[in-house]
Amino acid sequence: MINQSISKEILYWYDNNKRILPWRKHLTNKQKEYFTLVSEIMLQQTQVKTVVPYFENFIKKIPNLKTLSKTNNKKLMKCWEGLGYYSRAKNLKKTAKKIIKEFNGRLPDNIEQLKTLPGIGEYTSTAIMAIVFNKQFIPLDGNVERILKRVLYLKKKNEISKNNLHKKKLFFGKSSRSSDYAQSIMEIGALICKPANPLCEDCPINKRCLAYKKNDFGIKSKSKFNKVKYFEAEIYKNKNKYLLIKNNKFNFLKNLLIFPMKEINQKQFKSSLNKRINIKMSNMDMKITINEKKRKKYLSNSLLIDKRDIKNHILPSFTKKIFNSVIRY
Ligand code: SF4
Numbered sequence: 001m002i003n004q005s006i007s008k009e010i011l012y013w014y015d016n017n018k019r020i021l022p023w024r025k026h027l028t029n030k031q032k033e034y035f036t037l038v039s040e041i042m043l044q045q046t047q048v049k050t051v052v053p054y055f056e057n058f059i060k061k062i063p064n065l066k067t068l069s070k071t072n073n074k075k076l077m078k079c080w081e082g083l084g085y086y087s088r089a090k091n092l093k094k095t096a097k098k099i100i101k102e103f104n105g106r107l108p109d110n111i112e113q114l115k116t117l118p119g120i121g122e123y124t125s126t127a128i129m130a131i132v133f134n135k136q137f138i139p140l141d142g143n144v145e146r147i148l149k150r151v152l153y154l155k156k157k158n159e160i161s162k163n164n165l166h167k168k169k170l171f172f173g174k175s176s177r178s179s180d181y182a183q184s185i186m187e188i189g190a191l192i193c194k195p196a197n198p199l200c201e202d203c204p205i206n207k208r209c210l211a212y213k214k215n216d217f218g219i220k221s222k223s224k225f226n227k228v229k230y231f232e233a234e235i236y237k238n239k240n241k242y243l244l245i246k247n248n249k250f251n252f253l254k255n256l257l258i259f260p261m262k263e264i265n266q267k268q269f270k271s272s273l274n275k276r277i278n279i280k281m282s283n284m285d286m287k288i289t290i291n292e293k294k295r296k297k298y299l300s301n302s303l304l305i306d307k308r309d310i311k312n313h314i315l316p317s318f319t320k321k322i323f324n325s326v327i328r329y
Contacts, residue, residue: 006205007175013204014184017191021048022056024183033107034065036132040124041092045085045282048190054083065105069096077314084317085282086256091119109133130182138169138182143189149219150193153210195219226285230269234260235292235326241304242326244319248301252281256316260299264289277325279318290325 018024023039038058042051058079062068068076071093080089095117099107107128108114114125127139138144140162148168154160175181192199200212211217236243244257269276274289305313307327310320 006171006208007173007177007181009204010172010184010188011175011177011180014180014187018184018187019048019191022052022059030064030106033132034068035059036128037065037095037107038092040127040131041088041119042083044088044119044124046083050083054080065096065099068093069100074314081314082317082320086253086316088119094118095120107132109135111137127182131179134177134179136174136178138172138185140165140169141186141189143186143193144169146195146219147185147189147193147205150198150211150217151205151209153214153216226280226283228285228287230264230266231261231286231288232264232268232272232274232291233288233322234262235290235322236260237292237326238304240306240308242307242323243299243302243304244315245299245303246301252283253316253318256319257303257305257313258316258319259322260302261288275325277321279321281318288322290322292326 021039023035025035027035039051039055042055042058061075061079062071073090073093076089076093077086080086083089098117099105103113109129109132111125111129114120114128115122120128123139123141126137127141129135130137130139145165148154148165148171149160152168152171154164154168158164172181172185188203188205192203198217200206200209203209203212206212243260245260247253247256247258250258250261264272269287269289272289272291274291277288277290279286279288307323310323315323
């Protein structure tokens with residue numbers, strides 16, 4: 001079902017309602033490639049409102065692909081500090097190097113070649129094809145999925161499979177303004193067809209929406225329940241200084257500074273009388289007991305950080321959260 005008028009209705013709404021985002025500014029083609037690449041990588045797993053200030057700072061410090069390919073890792077990580085999922089930053093730099101070496105400094109306008117770049121998978125390559133190269137792709141992000149499930153009232157397991165949702169994108173039809181069109185559908189998902197309390201009265205496709213007709217907006221998803229894991233963090237303090245180690249033990253936060261930690265079982269966790277904190281990671285919920293030790297400990301790969309000096313170190317939010325729970329000023 002190819003429907004020209006849906007794209008017109010959606011684009012009309014977009015032209016009048018889109019957010020002004022720093023990566024949507026009027027740009028040269030080369031800037032558009034770089035800005036889209038950086039923003040799409042930042043937007044993997046992170047919300048728009050969180051990304052905006054990071055993006056602006058990143059572009060100020062690292063304004064183009066060539067500079068990115070030569071940026072030292074310390075500066076790169078400083079620009080990414082707090083955004084999480086640090087492998088994204090490392091992959092971004094590797095991608096910049098590869099584009100310069102193998103693609104003459106320009107993003108390839110070919111989906112298979114895009115997928116050869118570090119950190120760029122199915123979704124991001126599709127987004128780049130649409131946004132940068134104005135090709136007729138509609139990236140299937142969480143927003144687009146939600147709209148499809150509601151508009152077409154998809155509830156059954158086979159209906160909400162990724163494969164089927166990709167097929168159902170036909171609902172949106174096509175537009176010669178593919179770049180704007182892809183962004184406009186995602187924008188409706190973000191601003192109108194929200195997960196809770198969708199603003200159906202303002203929705204440009206409400207007349208075609210089965211969920212609206214049936215007044216049933218529940219979304220079926222393949223629920224992802226994170227595994228709960230238990231840890232003990234060991235806090236060694238010497239005057240104002242805290243001992244951190246470079247993590248080469250756990251698969252998460254690899255090579256970043258963390259407090260010495262070990263995994264424990266649920267029984268040990270429950271019997272511990274120490275302070276406890278919970279930290280949500282992308283693939284697990286961590287329950288951590290904070291064990292403040294008296295003795296000094298010396299470990300390879302470790303360093304002592306003065307609590308007044310935390311700002312000058314590149315620390316993952318994970319470590320900062322534990323710091324906040326133990327520091328007494
Ligand atoms: S009418 Fe409501 S439920 Fe349907 S797509 Fe629009 S916002 Fe979503």
